[in-house]
Amino acid sequence: MTQALPIDDAVATAPLVTAHDITKRFGTTVALDGVHIEVTPGRTHALAGRNGAGKSTLVSVLTGLTAPDEGRVSFAGKPAPPLSDREAWRSRVACVYQRSTIIPDLSVAENLFLNRQQLDGSIIRWGRVRRAAQELLDTWSVPVDADTVARDLTVEHRQLVEIARSLSRGARFIILDEPTAKLDGAAIKRLFSRIRDLQEQGVTFLFISHHLDETYEICQDITVFRDARHVITAPVAELSKDDLVTAMTGEAVSLNAAARSPHPGIGGTPVLTVTDLQRPGEFSDLDLAIGPGEIVGLAGGGASGKVEVAETIVGLRKAAGGSVRVCDTVPRPGSVRAALHAGIAFVPHDRHDEGLIPEMSVADNVTLTVPEKLGRFGRISRSLRDHLARKAIDQLDIKSDGPLQDVDGLSGGNQQKVVLARALASAPTVLVLITPTAGVDVRSKATLLGVVRDIADTGTGVLVVSDEVDDLRDCDRVLVMVHGHVVHNFPPGWGDNELVAAMEGLR
Structure with missing residues (x-):
């Protein structure tokens, strides 16, 4: 049942943008089912929903890239221009995507x-x-x-340049699609400050993010889609976080659970030992040990060095000093192949640039690193490949048409599951995850992190590298890096404010 909560009369003005009863089908798939949204001028309106809820399709409709099968779009009460008139669309609306168009x-x-x-x-x-x-x-x-x-340019400055380019064409309605996905805490604060400044100058924003806290910090209004339908529109101040997640998932979910109690672990000799690892200008004197069945978090801001540490462990970067040991093996520094053969698997920082081959199928992406499991003498058995892919699809609940579907046809959350499935295909001794739930919805996030715990319970040591608090909740302990050094070691039971303060260097 669609709900609508009235917005305060003090700000109720004629909508700048209206999408009314929008329906869009792609073959037998209904991407939007009679949805609607109204965006008030000078405000920031959030659009929330799980992957596959219809957000991306609505953005395509609002920017004139896709014509709806039913319904209409209007700007300031006037019908949207024909799709062929690109300049007219650019003078009304622009989208700053997660992947820069600069x-x-x-x-x-x-x-x-x-x-x-x-x-x-x-x-x-x-x-x-x-x-x-x-x-x-x-x-x-x-x-x-x-x-x-x-x-x-930094990611932050690229986004501001894209916004300025849109404003120069006359657009005063800007869609921000996951704008903070690659920004650290300080850059996010600066971006939000700029958004507020631009609001005061008459610019209106539609804000799309999987980070629920950001929605409450920067947005005044929110619309939630679920399963291609409109669920609720409300002032942000009147919708609790628990109610927001319930609207997105259709199930009651509590976000107030504390970090979990200690996990007993399997114990034994560490499966990963990092000693005095260093790269000048990035990090130095880093020591780390992970036992079998243990999940260790490595947190910190964008300039902390945490991602560089992870990429050095997996062989993407070559250390200037120190060592990485997997059980009794010391892989050759700076070699991803050597790290893989030693038993290290990883989920990279950016699935688009480093994690997927979009033109290949789900099956090919999942089995890319394990050709030896697909046949003998260099010959690949398609039946073995597809069998392994189907197991991964079932294990991670990957929503797809089957092993042969191209991964570029999957939603972001399901693409991320494919990346994790490929990492798990080699049955790793050590699993390194870099921002494992970036750009995925609440349900996919829970699935991904649940699989990680299941894998740890089999004896795999896991390193979770992230500044997302939700990614770190299930860790047995969390190390916090600031300016290339580990400065805190949190046991289970930490509070959000305590951990965030440490990551920001405030503790």
């Missing part, structure tokens, strides 16, 4: 005025383009130089 080899100025370099003239005058770009950046308080090559 072209890395071009300058900031060139990116800002891409395909508009003539500035209404017939000849490109680069000096004029640079001056116009810098004026635009200054107007919207974007702290970068117009001549900077885009690849040298």
Whole structure:
């Protein structure tokens, strides 16, 4: 049953954007089933829902990339332009996606005025383009130089450049799709400050994030989709976190559970021993030991060095000193193949760039690292491959059409499950997970972390590298890094505020 809670009359004004009774089908799949949303000008409106709820399809409809089968979209009370009129759409709405659309080899100025370099003239005058770009950046308080090559920008600054580019076309409605997924705590605070500043200047935002706390920090209103349908729209202040998760999942869920009690573990000689590991400028003097069946968290902000430590352990980076030992084996430093053969498997930081081959099937991605299990003498048995893939699909509850479906057709949460399935295919002694639930919904997050605990219970040692508190709750202990050093070691029972304060260097 669809619910709607009234928004305070003081802010009830004519909607800037309205999507009314939107239905969209892709073959037999109903991606949106009569949904609606109204976004009030000058506010930040959250769109929440599990993977597959219909959020991405609605974004495609709101940005004019997809025509709805039924329903209508309007801007400030006027019908949306035809899909063929791209400039008209760009002057009304823009989306800053999780994966940047900035072209890395071009300058900031060139990116800002891409395909508009003539500035209404017939000849490109680069000096004029640079001056116009810098004026635009200054107007919207974007702290970068117009001549900077885009690849040298931080993720945070790339996002601000994309917002400025959208504003320069006249758009005052900006969709932010997982904008904080690759930002540390300080950068998130700066981004939220900029959002508030832009709101005061009349810019309206639709905010999409799997991080529920961020929704409560930055948004005034929220709409929840579930199974392609509208569930509820309400002021954020009137919807508790538990009620939000219930709306997203259809089940009562409590977010107030404390970190778990100690796990007995299996005990015995450590399966992973890291001694005096160091890379100048990233981390130094790092010691770490993980026992069989133990889950250890490694937390910290974006500049803490935690990701660099994990990537060094798995062979993506070469240590300048120290050693990594898996049981009695010391893999060759800087070699992913050597780490894999020693018994280390990992889930990388970014599934898009490092975790998946989108043109390949679920079966091929799952079994990519274990060709020796698929046949003899270099020949691959498709039946063995598909058998292993079906086991992984069942174990991780991967929503797909079967082993032969291309992974680029899966939702983000199910893609992440495929990445984890590939890591588990080698039956690792040590499993290293880098931000394992980034960009996945609440239910997929629970499934992923539940599988991790099950794997640990078989004797695998697990290292969870994340700054997401929910990723760390089931850890037997959590190490916190600040500026390349481990500064805290939390046993089970820590509180959220205590851990976050430590990660921010406040404790």
